[in-house]
Amino acid sequence: MQEDESKIKWSQFLAGDNEAYCWIYKVYIQMLFRYGHNFTSDTELIKDCIQDVFTGLYKNRERLIVPNNIKVYLFVAIKNCIQRTLYKESIYERNAMEQVPFLLEPTVEDEFVNNEQYDNQQKKVKEILSILTPRQKEIIYYRFIQEMSMEDICILMDINYQSAQNLIQRSLKKIKQNHSSFGLYLLLLYFSMKYQ
Helix, strand or coil: CHHHHHHHHHHHHHCCCHHHHHHHHHHHHHHHHHHHCCCCCCHHHHHHHHHHHHHHHHHCHHHCCCCCCHHHHHHHHHHHHHHHHHHHCCCCCHHHHHHCCCCCCCCCCCCCCCCHHHHHHHHHHHHHHCCCCHHHHHHHHHHHHCCCCHHHHHHHHCCCHHHHHHHHHHHHHHHHHHHHHHHHHHHHHHHHHHCC
């Protein structure tokens, strides 16, 4: 299991092993880059934040511990960095940091753009996602695309367990009411193929 290996490598990195640090970087960089696109389309900003996160890890490794879940730890770090950067660049109002949109939607870089069937699916997915709030999109992404536990989702979204459960249930109910169970199936199928 990758998480177990990641914890071993993280321990080695904390003990001063630079090869373990490189391994962590290589294993998680693409995942963090894709995740960053859920908050902004500015690829340079995402790359800068990934660099900042890994530089901070390296500089502070004597004070770090092995987190319970490396992926969640890195997701929180990159999310916070992106939100801080957007805030500093005054893209969002000071009191609207909670409202930084979670952009869970097909991107221009998606494969198979010329395939008519794929285009139709993409339109349907956009239509389904358009009814969800940013927080609903975010929790759907964590639970069904990243397959995270409810505890990890609570950490990432800074909400309690019951609030997370309620948010998922309201999101799924909204999709089913507006697009039937097939809409939910299509959405999950589309993103499982996109993020594999």
